Amino acid sequence: MPVKNRKVALMGFRAVGKSSLTIQFVENHFVDSYDPTIENTFQKSVSYKGQDYLINVVDTAGQDEYSIFPRSYTVDVDGYLLVYSVTSMKSFDTVKVIRDKLLDQSGTTNIPLVLVGNKTDLHMQRVISTEMGKKLAADWKASFVECSAKQNEGVEEIFQKILQQVEQVQGNDPESGCTIL
Numbered sequence: 001m002p003v004k005n006r007k008v009a010l011m012g013f014r015a016v017g018k019s020s021l022t023i024q025f026v027e028n029h030f031v032d033s034y035d036p037t038i039e040n041t042f043q044k045s046v047s048y049k050g051q052d053y054l055i056n057v058v059d060t061a062g063q064d065e066y067s068i069f070p071r072s073y074t075v076d077v078d079g080y081l082l083v084y085s086v087t088s089m090k091s092f093d094t095v096k097v098i099r100d101k102l103l104d105q106s107g108t109t110n111i112p113l114v115l116v117g118n119k120t121d122l123h124m125q126r127v128i129s130t131e132m133g134k135k136l137a138a139d140w141k142a143s144f145v146e147c148s149a150k151q152n153e154g155v156e157e158i159f160q161k162i163l164q165q166v167e168q169v170q171g172n173d174p175e176s177g178c179t180i181l
């Protein structure tokens with residue numbers, strides 16, 4: 001089977017760990033320092049349900065509710081990882097605003113999306129419970145993963161889930177019972 005190319009963008013408030021998750025996934029290490037991102041693209045080959053994929057991972061600049069939303073973020077992107085930090089209410093509110101902007105710009109409600117709660121290792125600083133994350137994802141009919149880029153927990157799962165969402169929305173998921181050839 002030929003390799004499938006999929007483009008996945010990480011979006012969210014500043015310093016929630018988008019770059020750290022990307023680097024942990026692509027290069028298998030954790031960066032402790034904080035260097036704000038403008039935009040970076042990485043590639044990684046993965047296998048999912050027997051199919052080889054080349055994932056283009058777009059690590060975007062941190063956003064807040066007032067950020068201008070570049071049109072390029074909705075062009076060619078197959079799926080989105082909306083990342084918040086479980087230690088930041090502001091970052092949780094920001095993913096909601098970003099999703100609204102994504103829906104607005106793409107003109108569809110059926111966007112492959114995974115809600116990602118990062119920094120679960122910071123137990124004492126946690127302000128967003130697992131239930132809050134689960135509920136928001138359920139409202140959106142999106143997938144939900146909690147993770148720690150630092151401890152490399154849940155990171156692979158995020159990318160498996162987004163591939164699953166992309167395949168489902170594109171009608172290619174074997175479990176959806178319908179295949180486009």
Ligand SMILES: Nc1nc2c(ncn2[C@@H]2O[C@H](COP(=O)(O)OP(=O)(O)OP(=O)(O)O)[C@@H](O)[C@H]2O)c(=O)[nH]1
Binds near residue numbers: 014020062121151
């Ligand atoms: N404890 C802990 N710290 C983390 C985790 N992920 C990221 N960090 C730290 O959080 C800070 C910000 O991480 P980045 O990955 O640069 O965040 P970002 O979302 O890419 O930031 P912007 O580029 O500004 O949008 C850094 O100091 C990271 O080391 C995590 O899972 N646990």
